[in-house]
Amino acid sequence: MQLKLLDKLRAENPVIFNIANFVTVQDVANAVNAIGASPIMSNEVAEAEEIVRMASAVAVNIGCLTKQQINHIKKVEDLARQYNKPIVFDPVAVGAVEYRYKITDKLLWDFHTSIIRGNIGEIAALGGFDWSSKGIDAGSGSGDIDEITAKTAQKYRCTVIASGPTDTISDGKRIAHIHNGSPLFKTHVGSGDMLTSIVTAFTAVADDPFEAAQIGALVFSCAGQLVVKDHPNVGPATFGMYLMDYLYKVKVADIEQIADFD
Amino acid sequence: MQLKLLDKLRAENPVIFNIANFVTVQDVANAVNAIGASPIMSNEVAEAEEIVRMASAVAVNIGCLTKQQINHIKKVEDLARQYNKPIVFDPVAVGAVEYRYKITDKLLWDFHTSIIRGNIGEIAALGGFDWSSKGIDAGSGSGDIDEITAKTAQKYRCTVIASGPTDTISDGKRIAHIHNGSPLFKTHVGSGDMLTSIVTAFTAVADDPFEAAQIGALVFSCAGQLVVKDHPNVGPATFGMYLMDYLYKVKVADIEQIADFD
Amino acid sequence: MQLKLLDKLRAENPVIFNIANFVTVQDVANAVNAIGASPIMSNEVAEAEEIVRMASAVAVNIGCLTKQQINHIKKVEDLARQYNKPIVFDPVAVGAVEYRYKITDKLLWDFHTSIIRGNIGEIAALGGFDWSSKGIDAGSGSGDIDEITAKTAQKYRCTVIASGPTDTISDGKRIAHIHNGSPLFKTHVGSGDMLTSIVTAFTAVADDPFEAAQIGALVFSCAGQLVVKDHPNVGPATFGMYLMDYLYKVKVADIEQIADFD
Numbered sequence: 001m002q003l004k005l006l007d008k009l010r011a012e013n014p015v016i017f018n019i020a021n022f023v024t025v026q027d028v029a030n031a032v033n034a035i036g037a038s039p040i041m042s043n044e045v046a047e048a049e050e051i052v053r054m055a056s057a058v059a060v061n062i063g064c065l066t067k068q069q070i071n072h073i074k075k076v077e078d079l080a081r082q083y084n085k086p087i088v089f090d091p092v093a094v095g096a097v098e099y100r101y102k103i104t105d106k107l108l109w110d111f112h113t114s115i116i117r118g119n120i121g122e123i124a125a126l127g128g129f130d131w132s133s134k135g136i137d138a139g140s141g142s143g144d145i146d147e148i149t150a151k152t153a154q155k156y157r158c159t160v161i162a163s164g165p166t167d168t169i170s171d172g173k174r175i176a177h178i179h180n181g182s183p184l185f186k187t188h189v190g191s192g193d194m195l196t197s198i199v200t201a202f203t204a205v206a207d208d209p210f211e212a213a214q215i216g217a218l219v220f221s222c223a224g225q226l227v228v229k230d231h232p233n234v235g236p237a238t239f240g241m242y243l244m245d246y247l248y249k250v251k252v253a254d255i256e257q258i259a260d261f262d
Numbered sequence: 263m264q265l266k267l268l269d270k271l272r273a274e275n276p277v278i279f280n281i282a283n284f285v286t287v288q289d290v291a292n293a294v295n296a297i298g299a300s301p302i303m304s305n306e307v308a309e310a311e312e313i314v315r316m317a318s319a320v321a322v323n324i325g326c327l328t329k330q331q332i333n334h335i336k337k338v339e340d341l342a343r344q345y346n347k348p349i350v351f352d353p354v355a356v357g358a359v360e361y362r363y364k365i366t367d368k369l370l371w372d373f374h375t376s377i378i379r380g381n382i383g384e385i386a387a388l389g390g391f392d393w394s395s396k397g398i399d400a401g402s403g404s405g406d407i408d409e410i411t412a413k414t415a416q417k418y419r420c421t422v423i424a425s426g427p428t429d430t431i432s433d434g435k436r437i438a439h440i441h442n443g444s445p446l447f448k449t450h451v452g453s454g455d456m457l458t459s460i461v462t463a464f465t466a467v468a469d470d471p472f473e474a475a476q477i478g479a480l481v482f483s484c485a486g487q488l489v490v491k492d493h494p495n496v497g498p499a500t501f502g503m504y505l506m507d508y509l510y511k512v513k514v515a516d517i518e519q520i521a522d523f524d
Numbered sequence: 525m526q527l528k529l530l531d532k533l534r535a536e537n538p539v540i541f542n543i544a545n546f547v548t549v550q551d552v553a554n555a556v557n558a559i560g561a562s563p564i565m566s567n568e569v570a571e572a573e574e575i576v577r578m579a580s581a582v583a584v585n586i587g588c589l590t591k592q593q594i595n596h597i598k599k600v601e602d603l604a605r606q607y608n609k610p611i612v613f614d615p616v617a618v619g620a621v622e623y624r625y626k627i628t629d630k631l632l633w634d635f636h637t638s639i640i641r642g643n644i645g646e647i648a649a650l651g652g653f654d655w656s657s658k659g660i661d662a663g664s665g666s667g668d669i670d671e672i673t674a675k676t677a678q679k680y681r682c683t684v685i686a687s688g689p690t691d692t693i694s695d696g697k698r699i700a701h702i703h704n705g706s707p708l709f710k711t712h713v714g715s716g717d718m719l720t721s722i723v724t725a726f727t728a729v730a731d732d733p734f735e736a737a738q739i740g741a742l743v744f745s746c747a748g749q750l751v752v753k754d755h756p757n758v759g760p761a762t763f764g765m766y767l768m769d770y771l772y773k774v775k776v777a778d779i780e781q782i783a784d785f786d
Contacts, residue, residue, distance in 0.1 A: 013658075015658065015659040020546075020547075021303075022282075022284045022287055022303075022546045023282075023287050023288055023291050023303050024288060024291075025288075025546055025547050026288060026547055026548060026550060026551065026713070026714065027288065029547050029548075029713040029714075030712065030713050030714075030760065030761065030764075033711065033712075033713050033760070034711065034759075034760050034761075038658060038659045038660065038661055039659075039660070039713065040617065040620075040659040040660055041545075041546075041547050041587070041588050042588060042589075043588055043590050044588075044589055044590045044591060044623070046591060046623055047589070047621050047623035047624065050620075050621050050622060050623060051621065054620060054621075054658075054659060055659075063303070064303050064304060064305055064306075065304075065306055065309070066305050066306045067306060067308060093302065096302075096312075096316060097309050097312050097313065097316075098312060099306070099308055099309035099312060100309065134275075134277065134300060134316075135277040135300045135301075135302040135316060135317075136300065136301070136302055137300055187295065187296065187510060188292065188295075189288070189291040189292050189295050189301065190288065190291075190292075234507070235296075235504075235506065235507025235508070235510050235511055236292065236295070236296050236506055236507060236510050237292065237296075237502075237503040237504070237505075237506035237507050238503060238504070238507055240292075240761075241503060241761040241762060241765060242759075242761070242762070243761075244759065244760055244761030245758070245759025245760060245761050245762055246759070248711060248759050248760050249759055283565075284544075284546045284549055284565075285544075285549050285550055285553050285565050286550060286553075287550075288550060289550065325565070326565050326566060326567055326568075327566075327568055327571070328567050328568045329568060329570060355564065358564075358574075358578060359571050359574050359575065359578075360574060361568070361570055361571035361574060362571065396537075396539065396562060396578075397539040397562045397563075397564040397578060397579075398562065398563070398564055399562055449557065449558065449772060450554065450557075451550070451553040451554050451557050451563065452550065452553075452554075496769070497558075497766075497768065497769025497770070497772050497773055498554065498557070498558050498768055498769060498772050499554065499558075499764075499765040499766070499767075499768035499769050500765060500766070500769055502554075503765060
């Protein structure tokens with residue numbers, strides 16, 4: 001894995017355009033800033049072209065999807081295609097809400113998405129696998145996560161990250177797993193949304209989406225693991241706070257020491 | 263008081279649908295998650311039925327009310343009636359903003375609300391009592407808080423929580439008081455909104471709204487009191503952070519040791 | 525500088541109306557509350573008059589500008605003129621997004637703004653100076669910051685704060701500089717937005733906007749500097765958290781000891 005991409009990201013400080021949800025937007029902006037990119041948020045079609053042009057990549061998060069937002073997403077995704085900017089998509093709750101599934105499925109067919117980042121319930125729903133999602137959470141199921149991830153990637157011809165205790169990443173052919181992390185990620189709402197936008201930042205410096213997905217997931221998981229190593233008594237909110245600090249200060253050498261992936 | 267409802271809540275992990283305001287939504291989502299429920303937010307009428315069905319209860323917060331949101335609230339409250347899901351209502355600033363009072367009063371007549379949770383300025387306004395609210399704050403007044411709370415509960419045939427240094431709770435007949443807490447709650451914007459959604463979570467496991475109101479207010483107040491006991495020098499933001507940690511880790515036995523109510 | 529205005533602010537606890545962006549709104553509300561004022565947020569034209577009347581001043585932040593919001597801003601700014609309430613304007617990203625520049629320039633001509641608070645890239649764009657802004661960040665340029673600040677103030681007949689490592693403040697005639705602060709402000713998204721609303725709070729107690737701008741910027745910068753003095757190892761998020769605590773607890777005497785301005 002090209003861990004030096006972290007240094008490249010910080011040196012280049014790319015602008016990352018986030019179509020964010022209002023629940024986690026502040027965490028997302030701070031995480032993008034902390035890792036070394038420059039976040040910008042916008043909800044207005046009239047400035048979409050300007051913002052897509054200045055951005056290196058676009059993160060689309062449907063955590064609080066509205067009809068109005070769908071038009072905005074379509075416009076932005078069309079512009080991203082036109083200006084050749086990668087799109088990373090976070091299909092929040094598509095496993096639990098049929099309305100969101102239908103919108104997302106259509107967007108994923110109509111526009112080329114570089115990476116989809118969701119929990120296994122969301123990824124399984126997109127891939128057409130049986131899984132019991134629960135609201136915004138992964139829920140439970142018995143499918144093979146490698147297969148679900150790879151098949152969903154093949155279906156939409158993109159890279160897929162199914163995040164969880166182990167992050168499973170596939171571009172339809174290759175499979176990678178990130179074993180780093182901490183159970184505390186699940187206790188902090190917004191962890192997944194932050195990961196989505198951090199992976200988006202890495203698409204600005206990586207050679208391909210599969211590489212961006214791996215490095216993004218690895219850096220994020222290791223930052224959290226280092227928090228817990230240094231502060232073993234953290235709860236959900238102290239974890240969330242230190243996570244942001246560690247995204248800012250984590251060095252390539254720190255990650256090399258604990259990186260656990262295949 | 264049925265303190266074991268806290269364990270039941272954590273075991274059942276009910277989905278709680280929040281119509282939230284954009285100021286405090288992240289705190290609300292994290293608080294619902296930390297106490298052991300699963301938060302979901304939505305602003306789109308088209309997915310309202312799906313989300314009401316999957317949720318065990320609905321929290322409605324008008325902290326940044328818009329006309330568009332009123333239609334959404336009406337639709338959701340109608341669906342909550344249809345699917346028999348309790349509604350908890352947070353009437354932010356109805357004591358200071360006549361527009362919000364009128365909308366809220368009509369909603370409370372048109373749809374059955376299980377619990378109203380506000381500061382005393384908001385509760386007094388709804389009950390028709392004289393009180394000088396100040397923006398989102400309780401302001402000042404000289405009325406009898408027990409009487410205001412009970413009469414407002416009688417008016418809307420629901421349970422009312424007037425939160426403050428002491429939380430006063432009434433279903434129109436019974437009165438309860440929670441004396442736990444800390445003055446720091448007032449210094450952290452979003453404390454009240456978090457309480458509203460935590461009480462909503464308890465309606466999913468309690469036998470009746472009056473019980474849910476009491477246990478929710480008690481757990482929340484005690485978590486804050488324990489923060490200050492363990493971290494006596496906290497300011498508004500460190501208090502807010504530790505509060506989230508303590509909502510996650512507080513045990514029934516911890517609460518039993520300090521619970522102070524009648 | 526009238527440092528005792530901090531005590532006056534806390535004694536009077538004025539209501540501050542914020543037209544906020546959804547990225548930083550929670551930080552802004554908490555910062556206004558922590559410094560000793562009472563924040564209220566609203567996005568609804570129908571309640572604009574009530575809220576302008578109860579507020580002592582209005583902060584307008586275009587960090588996530590939409591067409592719908594422009595109508596709201598116009599209505600609120602017209603009411604602020606009518607009720608003689610000062611307006612403080614935060615022109616987020618006008619240096620990078622032409623759409624926002626055009627809207628902002630027109631608003632600044634059509635309504636009297638007391639104070640504009642932005643980074644140097646934003647202030648230079650408004651003043652018509654050459655500068656390379658980068659998204660929401662200041663970017664880089666070689667102009668004279670004193671001249672840019674003073675000329676922009678003259679252009680819009682108001683006070684301008686160009687914040688950065690040194691905050692430069694001008695009303696078109698006078699120039700002041702605040703040298704306090706910390707590089708960590710830049711690592712926490714929302715620092716600028718918090719400053720804007722804190723300055724807005726001081727317009728409620730200061731004799732003129734130039735004084736409010738100076739005291740607001742000084743108190744904010746010193747609070748951050750004291751955080752780093754007491755907690756030298758803070759990262760972006762721990763800094764942001766302690767900043768809120770220090771806004772709450774900082775005393776006039778603490779500021780006097782480290783104040784560095786001319």
